[in-house]
Amino acid sequence: MTHVVDQIPGSGDTAADVSPRSWASRLVREGERFARDRPRTARAAGWVGERPWTLWPVAFVVFGILGASSTSSDAVLFLDAGRSMVGPGFLDVFAEPALQMGPLDLLLAGVVARAADLVGVSAAFLVAAVQAVVVLALAQDVAARAAARSGTVPRVAEWVVTAVLLGSGLMAEASLMGHLEELALGLLLALAALQAADGRRWSVGLVLGLAIGTKLWAVLGIPLVLLGRRWPTAVSRAALGAAIGLGLYAPFFLWGTVRTFDYTWTVSDTSTVALVAGSLATSGWALRAAQGAIVVLVGATLALRARVDPLAVVAAIVAARLLLDPLRLPYYAGPLLVVLVLWTWTGTAPEARRWRLPVLLVCPLVVLAPYGLPATFQAVLGTVGLIGVLAVVLHAGLAGTKREVVLP
Numbered sequence: 217m218t219h220v221v222d223q224i225p226g227s228g229d230t231a232a233d234v235s236p237r238s239w240a241s242r243l244v245r246e247g248e249r250f251a252r253d254r255p256r257t258a259r260a261a262g263w264v265g266e267r268p269w270t271l272w273p274v275a276f277v278v279f280g281i282l283g284a285s286s287t288s289s290d291a292v293l294f295l296d297a298g299r300s301m302v303g304p305g306f307l308d309v310f311a312e313p314a315l316q317m318g319p320l321d322l323l324l325a326g327v328v329a330r331a332a333d334l335v336g337v338s339a340a341f342l343v344a345a346v347q348a349v350v351v352l353a354l355a356q357d358v359a360a361r362a363a364a365r366s367g368t369v370p371r372v373a374e375w376v377v378t379a380v381l382l383g384s385g386l387m388a389e390a391s392l393m394g395h396l397e398e399l400a401l402g403l404l405l406a407l408a409a410l411q412a413a414d415g416r417r418w419s420v421g422l423v424l425g426l427a428i429g430t431k432l433w434a435v436l437g438i439p440l441v442l443l444g445r446r447w448p449t450a451v452s453r454a455a456l457g458a459a460i461g462l463g464l465y466a467p468f469f470l471w472g473t474v475r476t477f478d479y480t481w482t483v484s485d486t487s488t489v490a491l492v493a494g495s496l497a498t499s500g501w502a503l504r505a506a507q508g509a510i511v512v513l514v515g516a517t518l519a520l521r522a523r524v525d526p527l528a529v530v531a532a533i534v535a536a537r538l539l540l541d542p543l544r545l546p547y548y549a550g551p552l553l554v555v556l557v558l559w560t561w562t563g564t565a566p567e568a569r570r571w572r573l574p575v576l577l578v579c580p581l582v583v584l585a586p587y588g589l590p591a592t593f594q595a596v597l598g599t600v601g602l603i604g605v606l607a608v609v610l611h612a613g614l615a616g617t618k619r620e621v622v623l624p
Contacts, residue, residue: 436508
């Protein structure tokens, strides 16, 4: 009897040769052939592959140019305020209510801007370039830490988060709008969570305090001190974080003019608040306080579980914040997406690993959505997506865990 074997047209391969295992073997063979045929190129590629920092200069140039080209973004306000931070009258820098930024970010912008003025280059370029390199370096460091902790390959995690930041549009969007600090905040909270899960005490409070000094919403990360569920340690972490955060803002409140809390936001048509409340939607600090209380409760509930993935707690905190925020701007999703990338590529739970490809695919779509979808459609998709993220991370964090009594 004659057997007919189907073939893939033009390939010469049978249908049985297209399994994932055969494709993996084929890639290995192609890599070995490439190394034999082009040894110098292969060695150069291997050298770069072991050193993700080689893309820092690329980030410096590309995002510096993007930052300098955006003359109507919030970066203009931050640049002026930054210069004021390193000059006379710096204690009155927060007299402008619209300046919803922390002193550390403004100080960095001011120091870099003054340096740019001295050497005669564009301050907008240099500030955006330096911020981009800081964000990329921080992302690679957090990815390596998370991967090493979970037993996965650090280099893979570093390159994945690098590819997402540089290639998906997340950093480009943040640079154009002057808000690279948002990505840094998500990464700082991730770093604090990893350190807390490792049992660190003082470094957790230090990172949280620096994050709060960068931008006030980082205070929502305070539930991270509960990871490990040892109350004396948690109290020490929270006390240090609060002391550093308050210490950074205190001089401006004591001896300067601060009108930060006079600011009132509009309600974005794309937000869940607008979707639910419609024309009755309002925004103010009372709503922000209620939002913060719910977010902290969500984070604390998850952080107090046994064996919870620390990055799942961060993702839940940031997702809950975005879901309840009356303002939803294109760059807001950046911190959540970068934390989700870290979680799915370094987490050990099956729930995390199975979302690797969907998270990678959705990153550029989230960046592009504000430029192609009606506001109401964005509100619906954003709300459903955020609820979905919360459901996934809460399920992953709560599944298979149980409460345990942990003695001080």
